[in-house]
Amino acid sequence: MPVNDQPLVQHCPEQAGAMLAEFIHRHPGLMILTGAGVSTDSGIPDYRDGDGAWKRKQPVQHQDFMTSLTVRRRYWGRSLIGWPVIRNARPNSAHHLVAELELRNHSRLLVTQNVDRLHQQAGSRSVTDLHGRADEVVCMSCEYRCKRDEVHERCADMNPGIHSRCCTGWRCRP
Numbered sequence: 027m028p029v030n031d032q033p034l035v036q037h038c039p040e041q042a043g044a045m046l047a048e049f050i051h052r053h054p055g056l057m058i059l060t061g062a063g064v065s066t067d068s069g070i071p072d073y074r075d076g077d078g079a080w081k082r083k084q085p086v087q088h089q090d091f092m093t094s095l096t097v098r099r100r101y102w103g104r105s106l107i108g109w110p111v112i113r114n115a116r117p118n119s120a121h122h123l124v125a126e127l128e129l130r131n132h133s134r135l136l137v138t139q140n141v142d143r144l145h146q147q148a149g150s151r152s153v154t155d156l157h158g159r160a161d162e163v164v165c166m167s168c169e170y171r172c173k174r175d176e177v178h179e180r181c182a183d184m185n186p187g188i189h190s191r192c193c194t195g196w197r198c199r200p
């Protein structure tokens with residue numbers, strides 16, 4: 027935390043940057059924790075507004091997913107639109123700068139709440155995906171694993187006519 031315990035948002039960007047640089051140099055071997063805000067510049071929407079309130083429908087919880095067929099259907103239905111957004115996203119400067127901190131030995135471990143794998147794409151190696159990863163699918167009964175794209179294509183084939191503006195090459199109907 028900054029020395030005076032004031033939130034960084036109260037400082038101008040240059041001042042905040044200088045304070046952060048000083049913090050990084052004073053604390054070698056950092057553990058860095060990131061969340062949705064890192065990926066918004068890559069086009070992946072975050073969940074909460076500036077006050078911490080939910081902007082849209084909350085993400086599906088594991089317990090609900092496991093116990094309700096309706097919830098699972100809705101999840102995969104929404105994924106037809108949502109997955110291509112994540113799949114097509116590319117790392118932004120924040121991901122690259124965090125990767126550089128590891129490369130320069132300023133950080134030892136990166137823990138992310140994001141499932142988009144953009145930190146890994148940017149070159150971070152020591153990453154813990156706290157909430158898992160969106161690019162793979164595992165069967166909760168037999169532990170069969172496959173690429174998310176395989177399930178996505180299967181869902182798309184079974185639901186012709188659902189249009190995704192982010193996915194080119196789909197069978198789209200007007």
Ligand SMILES: [Zn+2]
Pocket residue numbers: 165166167168169170
């Ligand atoms: Zn299975």
